[in-house]
Amino acid sequence: KQEVTQIPAALSVPEGENLVLNCSFTDSAIYNLQWFRQDPGKGLTSLLLIQSSQREQTSGRLNASLDKSSGRSTLYIAASQPGDSATYLCAVKEETSGSRLTFGEGTQLTVNP
């Protein structure tokens, strides 16, 4: 059974700092990996989608990498801002099990002004 782990569970940084969030998964038979952002009491907003054949994706200050063979992904946030404060979730789409997404438990990020 696929398991997704996110480290750290919580992170507090000063504004302007560059930071890295980590995601690992146990089964490398995935179609893609998706990073989401969730604000308190809200739904999930997709940030980046990396296909299994890709190494990284970039959107603005966000860069996500994928090493499928080692079961790891990182989300890099450059020049963090207080508005980046949220919970960040990674999820993998499995090749089996009906293309379901399996989620990590998230990293709760706080960026202090």
Place this chain on the structure above:
Amino acid sequence: DGGITQSPKYLFRKEGQNVTLSCEQNLNHDAMYWYRQDPGQGLRLIYYSQIVNDFQKGDIAEGYSVSREKKESFPLTVTSAQKNPTAFYLCASSMAHRPSGYTFGSGTRLTVV
């Protein structure tokens, strides 16, 4: 704008009642999913449907039921058999082809009173 609409935003259920959560999408996505989110447990898959008139159980289907009579709609009924229904419920959709990402709704918070 295309998206997923979940309603209501907040729902209160009395003991022994069935309640139905609505999920509608206008993205022309083939597949739809229901997840439950509890603090400290991440998102868990309840049911999913890859095509109209067909659906499969996820990891925690007991006490829930779904229907998929139209491509756009995937309502979730929380029955009285669900012993601990208080949670945040999220609906998602995706294209059927494997490399596509997920789009999520804004969620429904269900509370038992």
